[in-house]
Amino acid sequence: MFSFFKKSSKEVTEVKAEQAGWLQRLKNGLKKTRDNLQSKVSSLFTGRLNDAWFDELEEALILADVGIKTTQQLITKLKSQAKEHQVEQAEDLKPLLRSMLIDLLSPLEKNFNPDRAKPFVLVFAGVNGAGKTTSIGKLAQHLQNHNYSVLLAAGDTFRAAAVAQLVAWGERNKVDVITQEKGDSAAVIFEAIQAAKARNIDVLIADTAGRLPTQLHLMEEIKKVKRVISKADPSAPHEVILVLDANTGQNALTQVKAFDDALQLTGLIVTKLDGTARGGVVAAIAGECPKPILFVGVGEQLDDLQPFSATSFVDALIE
Helix, strand or coil, X not given: XXXXXXXXXXXXXXXXXXXXXXXXXXXXXXXXXXXXXXXXHHHHCCCECCHHHHHHHHHHHHHCCCCHHHHHXXXXXXXXXXXXXXXXXXXXXXXXXXXXXHHHHHHHCCCCCHHHCCCEEEEEECCCCCCHHHHHXXXXXXXXXXXXXXXXXXXXXXXXXXXXXXXXXXXXXXXXXXXXXXXXXXXXXXXXXXHHHHCCCCEEEECCCCCCCCCHHHHHHHHHHHHHHHHHCCCCCCEEEEEEEHHHCCHHHHHHHHHHXXXXXXXXXXXXXXXXXXXXXXXXXXXXXXXXXXXXXXXXCHHHEEECCHHHHHHHHCC
């Protein structure tokens, strides 16, 4: 989330309208996950509580990819709350579940503040197909909309198509892209940092090659990228972001753990929530390998990448 100066009443009204519009898009984007969950939960939150009821709720949460460990933690807390408050009707537990999910996800919120350094250097990582380059393009526009100058570094030197895609996003956003015909990822990004300093750029976003956590030579290569960045600017990188495709479900946990071991991640971007019934994986991340979620993506439009809000996410998930 970005920090803003004090706003006029008109600006506050515009922000509220924008937030309401985003919440509706988030609800639309999470429809598959919500429908999958609500098909069970809506019918569940009727009648009296018993052990069979909790078993059905557990199944519903696991099917939504909340994960076994996190689901069991939620169920245990719900049972405790039901006993403590002498709740007998299932419908009285729905607001408790909503509150628990918000409490679970709230620690993942993080204030995204590019003013901490200049240039503010972001490194993007992820597996092929996660939406890494597209997220860079969307974030570049998001930053420009908040009056930050942006430079892109085409550090995915393994695939010419990836460089071409980033250049296309640069042209679309009227942002320069640093590329090299020859040279490795670290060299491209090192050059980009020097260029950002020389041009007084606010934010540098560096792409890297898509890789699987099991590709050890590529994981070593991205570690080298991070070391070279630190030589170019001892305070950088200021954000190391892993882009996750929500469709991967529980495999996302493996990715977060592996990339964090290699790079010490500072944040996540979760994409393609509009195309999956597995949006509950966000709760699994919070429960098992909590890393801040900076942004979530729910569509192909440029403004479909927005800062993560736990309350908005849960409101879109459980009606």
